[in-house]
Amino acid sequence: MKILLIGNGGREHALAWSLSQSRHQPQLYFAQGNPGMQALGQRLDIEMSDLNGLLLFAEREQIDLTIVGPELPLSLGIVDRFREKGLKIFGPDQAGAQMESSKVFAKDLMAEANIPTAGYRFCTTQAMALQSLDEFQAPYVIKEDGLAAGKGVTIAQNRHGAELAIQAAFQKEMPVVIEEFMQGQELSILAFCDGKTVLPCIAAQDYKKAGEGNTGPNTGGMGAYAPVPLASQALIDRVQQDVLKPTLQALQAKGINYRGILYAGLMISPAGEPKVVEFNARFGDPETQVVLPLLNEDLVDLILATVEGKLDQYAATGLQFKPNQCAITVVLTAAGYPGPYESGKPISIPAHVSNDVHIFHAGTRVLPDQSQVTAGGRVLNITALGQTLEEARAKAYEIADQIHFEGKYYRRDIAAEPAKALMAEEAV
Known part of the structure; x- marks a missing residue:
């Protein structure tokens, strides 16, 4: 099986790693990918916005499945182009991608469908x-x-x-x-949609603010963890009934056959009421880096079922995740991010890490002498698994401390409060 993965960030590295674990043992191609993905497949010199180039490659190489990571190609209509040629591609079409590309489209749809939002x-x-x-x-x-x-x-x-x-x-x-401003705790739920069936993953919580204590400007995400103590099964069921299913039905009513990931960014009020902050039309970043390592399904099978409209085969049991496991990801950024930052800083990474720690590249580049340098605002994502959140945190921060580049910055409070809450529950 040949799979083309579009994108070059930490999310795509996590996707590539998860795809490489599949029983299908797919041959992976990345447009354009990043240096961390080199060991998992072949990197292509095709920009993610070059829809013609991507389509020509997929046709020439007889790609069996294309997976779109970032929002830009979706908003440009890559799925429409591929489907017209009879090619399998994972992601919503251009009309469905408006859930992310147009805030007012999403808000109006929620208002029409009585979906709770600000x-x-x-x-x-x-x-x-x-x-x-x-x-x-x-x-x-x-x-x-x-x-x-x-x-x-x-x-x-x-x-x-x-x-x-x-x-x-x-x-x-x-x-x-x-x-209107909403107060509460934010929660991210990635849901697989095949146009008829919508299946949520376990909830994750991400940290958008640059500074510790949730201060400073918004970023693309400074870290995440899963599962979330707040996200009881009862709350997930409520989100499924009050948010995900009505959203899919509202899209169907507009003639949109939404196939791909529907990302619901939620605010959970102090009274436990979920409201939608935003929708995204693709895997979240950095939530994907903690959700996929916990997934107990074959990702290739799951994505194929989504593309082919066969998700109902998972409906009886729901998506399965590793029991008694927690995951955290810590994002290492360049100095100045999310504002102006410098690139080209040499990176030192430990040669060996344990099997339950993953270093997902987000903004790196390889020089002719094979040394690695920074090439983005978000440089590396350190994901670690553990039987408790505290154990996962300790592993992630141990490796984060061992990685060096000039101006390295990361928040030291990712999942700190939930970890304390979990420990308190365990003590009881």
Whole structure:
């Protein structure tokens, strides 16, 4: 079996690793991949936005399955192009990808389907946006209506900050969605959808803020862990009934055959009420780096069932995950991220790590002398598994401490509070 995986980040490295564990033993191709993925398959010099190049390669090499990692090719309509040629590809079509590429599309769909979410106002002009602030109270949530790589959201503590965020968005010619601020704990649920059936994975919790204690600007994600103590089976069942199923039905009503991952970013209120913060149309990053290592299914079989509309074969039991296992990922970033940062810093990585630790590359490059240097804001993801979250944390941070490059930064509080909560529960 030949599989083409599109993307080059930590999410794609985790996907490549999981695909390599399949009973199918697929031959993997990466467009463009990253240096950490080299041992798992062949890297291609085709940009993820080059739909013609990707399609030509898939046809020429008779690729059996293409998997799209990032949101950009989905929003450009890569799935439509591949399906027109009769090629199997995992991901929603361009219409379905609007769940991520258009904030207002997703909000309007939720409003029509009575899916719980924050109140909002869509503003197409700066004057309209500034006037609409009167309808909300601080803190103000300002979202750019377009792809923003996880960084297009501003939570302004006062009106002046909200006005600055609105001005910045319209300078980029981005309309905005203004939302009411929601309080609670965030939860990420990745769900496989085949157009008819939707199956959630275990919940993960990610850390979007750059600074410890959830301070500083939003990033693409500084770390994640799973499972989440907050996410009881009763809560997952409620999300399935109140969010995932009605969303899939609302998409069907619009004539959208949504096949791929539906990522629900949720806010769980102090009273335990789930509301949707955002939808994404692909695997989350860095949630994928903790969910997939815990998956007890063959990922190739699961993705094929999704593409072929056969997910109902998993419906009776639900997706299976490793029992009594926890996973954490810690993201190592370049100094300055998510703002301007320097690349080309030499990286020193331990030659050997234990089998329950994975170093997923996100922003690295190999020089002609085979040495590795930084090549992105998020450089490496350290994922570790353990029987407890505390054990997994200790393993991940031990390796994070042993990796060196100039300006290395990472949050030291990933999963710290849940780990304490788990330990307290175990003590009882």
